[in-house]
Amino acid sequence: MNHRHWKTLQERELAQGYSEPTHIAEVRREIRLSMALAEAIYERRTELGMTHQTLAERAGLEQTGISRIEGSDIVPSLLLLADLANALDATASITLDTDNIRVVFVGH
Numbered sequence: 001m002n003h004r005h006w007k008t009l010q011e012r013e014l015a016q017g018y019s020e021p022t023h024i025a026e027v028r029r030e031i032r033l034s035m036a037l038a039e040a041i042y043e044r045r046t047e048l049g050m051t052h053q054t055l056a057e058r059a060g061l062e063q064t065g066i067s068r069i070e071g072s073d074i075v076p077s078l079l080l081l082a083d084l085a086n087a088l089d090a091t092a093s094i095t096l097d098t099d100n101i102r103v104v105f106v107g108h
Contacts, residue, residue, distance in 0.1 A: 033096070034072040036103045037081075042070045044088045044105035058087035 020028075045055050045066075052066040059066070060083060068074045069084075076084060085092040090105035 029101070030075075031072070033101050033103075034075050036101050037075065037094075038070045038072045040092075040103040040105050041066075041084060041088070044090055044107070045070075047107075048088065050088075055084075055087055059083045 045052075050058075052070075053063045055061075056063045056066045059080075061080075065074075069076055081092060085105060088105050088107075090107050093102075093104045093106060095102040
């Protein structure tokens with residue numbers, strides 16, 4: 001099936017009221033949360049002029065761990081998130097709403 005046919009099929013499904021299966025919607029939501037968290041960590045780290053290595057040392061991690069978190073490959077536990085906030089000299093603010101996922105690190 002070529003891309004052109006797929007797009008037409010997708011448009012037909014949407015026009016017929018197709019809705020995404022719940023489990024797929026949940027996976028998409030989890031990915032959006034992971035990406036929002038990764039972006040917030042990256043923004044705060046670069047705002048402070050830190051390298052992956054510096055943040056890793058301050059948070060008690062390996063450099064590859066920071067890289068994987070910022071790449072949305074892994075989602076940190078709450079304990080690790082607290083360590084990251086401390087290492088970033090910030091408070092983590094997370095908004096989880098149906099249509100609004102927002103993560104911000106506010107400096108102290």
